Amino acid sequence: MATKEATQRRSSRIRRQIKAVSNGRPRLSVHRTSKNIYVQVIDDAKGHTIAAASTLEKDFKAGKKTGADTAAAAAVGKLVAERAVKAGVKEVVFDRGAYIYHGRVKALAEAAREAGLSF
Incomplete structure (x- = not known):
């Protein structure tokens, strides 16, 4: 079982690697819980969120049974890729946080690539 400190250490290590290779591109940040998944496109230079989406949105919840599957x-x-492209962002760096690139995180990334984001 991962402790809070280990999770924060893993997350900060990934964030440090991302900042080294970002070249000014916005960051596609993923947060996953046992019931939902949240994603944001963040411009770290300005400190603004460009686009965001989650399984808690009303129009999303109407069509799906759960927010906890691939x-x-x-x-x-x-959805987040469409919103980011509409806002003028086509290239991002993927910030998976402390989560491994597998399951829901991988499904989210592949769908974002298919919808027009490049990372």
Whole structure:
């Protein structure tokens, strides 16, 4: 079982690597819980969120049973990619946080790539 300190250490290590290779690109940040998934496109230079999506949105909840499966993660990935492209962002760096690139995180990333984001 991972402790809070280990999770924070892992997350900060990933964030440090991302900042080294970002070249001014916005960050696609993922947060996953046992029931939902949240994603934001963040411009770290300005400290602003460009686009965001989650499984808690009203129009999303109407069509899905749960927010805790890969289908829901893929739908959120597609939604955030469409919003980011509409805002003028096509290239991002992927910040998976302390989560491994597998399951819902992977489904979200692949759906975002298919919807037009490049990372």
